[in-house]
Amino acid sequence: MKKTFTILFYGIGGQGVLTASEICALACMNEGFHVKKSEVKGMAQRGGSVESYVRFGKNVYAPLPEDETTDILVCLSTEEYLRMKNQLKATGKDLFSYLDSADKAVGDRKIFINTYILGALSVFLPVKEENWLKALDDKLKKAKEENKQFFLMGRKKAQNDI
């Protein structure tokens, strides 16, 4: 893989945007890629806009990509979706449609939405399942097994869709 690959995670503080981007970054690192991840946190702690870019490849320069060149869009908030949708490149992959299936799959346990979506994302990245599971294991402190279950559920959904 010659070029740098870019994933944009965004949503609202409290939805697990930064946890999801961290797990994705760790999975890419486990796979042997050079990874850079940027974060911008809102001034208000909960309920503010949150965005995070994960960029990986052989050698990543900038923590931010050029405008409108993002390869995969991972939005965790319906309200925020339009805000950064234009960052996706014309041939990019938008995972927004998985938000609805994640919502249904987790029921009222909304804290697992982010890991379900990560599962869907995992299908589109050149990172082995074991490296994703290791990243989940390393990053998460609570409910590891449930998180893995929802991750695998999202992964299966995306695999079936392809």
Add this chain to the structure above:
Amino acid sequence: MKKREHQQQVFLSGNEAIAFGAWAAGVCFASAYPGTPSTEILETLSKFSELEAQWAVNEKVAYESAFGVCIAGKRALTACKHVGLNVAMDPLMTTVYSGVNAGFVVVVADDPGMHSSQNEQDTRLVASYAKIPLLEPASPSQCYLFIQQAFNISEKFDIPVLLRITTRVSHTKESFYIDRKRENVSKKRDKNPKKYVMIPGHARLRHLDLEKRLLKLEKFSEKTAFNKEEINNTKTGFITSGVSDMYAREVYPDASFLTLGMSFPFPAEKVKNFAKKVKKLYVIEELEPFIENKIKQEGIKVIGKDASWYCGELSPSAVKKIVQLKPNESKTIKARRPLLCAGCPHRPTFYSLKKTGAYITGDIGCYTLGALEPLAALHTQICMGASIPFFEGMGKICKNEKTIAVIGDSTFIHTGINGLISAVYNGAKGVIVIMDNSITAMTGGQQNPATGITLQGKQTKKLSIEAICKALGVDNVDVIDPYHTKAFQELLKVRLKEAKLSVIIARSPCKMIDRTKKSPFQINIEKCKKCGQCLLLDCPAITKQEDIIKIDENLCVGCGLCAQLCKFKAIEQRKKT
């Protein structure tokens, strides 16, 4: 980067990398006052048992206790945000004269784009003003290496070193490899009045010596690998520093580069040589034209940037625009409007303060959000600790109009106390509200002397804000929970009428710290008259959608402020199931 033997793979932010590098450099002591984007440096350092890391009351005190360790013979570090360095400028300017014993490094995190700051001053200009060598890492992996070298430079050239980062370096995480080896530097305490007593007779000699040290540093800057040339073609060359280097490489990977990791003292010869090797020379730097002006002073032809680019943060796309000689078009910020959190104790305080109709001088903290509509109950915010002196000054002129100062607990201890002493001494009258949420909240919840807990989470002596106010000679000192809105409003009325100086401590813990949730409130649609009174509280949990006012039960923490204020008793607490 390839892994070598004895190396460990890490995924660290720039701030964390500085802490790991400082540990490897054998730093024994670090002190700071929290400030975004620099806060995590000390938080990370606090996890290493081999060194002592602590929160100071402000940046000047942090600088000075760290410098005491340096004179005592151990490597020390202080860290702050750009505006924090303003507070520490006094010791900075003169410790550059005196020089160091063991290595001493000042880490400063600038905030281009003002993600969480009141200005975007460029600390690189401080380097040439204060005559202190300047290092500028462009990524976390460089942070790790640069901080270690910074201590060596400090000792070799007998001078404090400034390591400047920006928000995008502080808060970017990168995967790289580190050695887990720690240096041990230990010197004897330096008892040398000619160096550390800066009376004019000594200082004149130290100034002369400083100029000699700077000449040596200039030679070093010409040779050092911090300033790295990479010739890829002879058509276009970029001179860059900090994260701008990464942005330029992203969009022009085939160009030639001279990356200035050490831009002060300025390596003029190196720049001249590079300029000769390329046909078109650009300089790409964030904020001020610091490098651009230095290049132009050398009579070298270089393409800089439009003055509109002195403002804001760069990005790969911004670099393209600079190269195309386009101006910086101010973009409308599309992010959600920042709000005080649900259950934030500042909300009832501002709600009650607004009813007084007073002019309210404010300070730096989460409560600055009280300036925004619809709360709109804060009318000044310039710098740390300014609320009380502004209040005092205004009181001298607007004698028949109400003025109230508001300041947070941590800001009061930082530089607010000084203003209060002066107000008491000079006979000020009126009301000062200390909004005590019992934490340094805006930077993410750090401890301070009034919490009685250290950076490591250990119990220590607890500062009593009320006792200090009384000791300073304040006439009335009251402590009240601002959620008791009626009692608080009554107290404000009484104190505002008196010709005395009163401090009201509005005390209720930050909701990010006290996470206990009460049963959430709901709106009884049958009773709700849609008057919109509750919406004026600007609570993130209360929204109006298609003419219906709703409370988001996931966000509501059950503070009950809205229910207190609803004239129609339409807001009810959900019974526990």
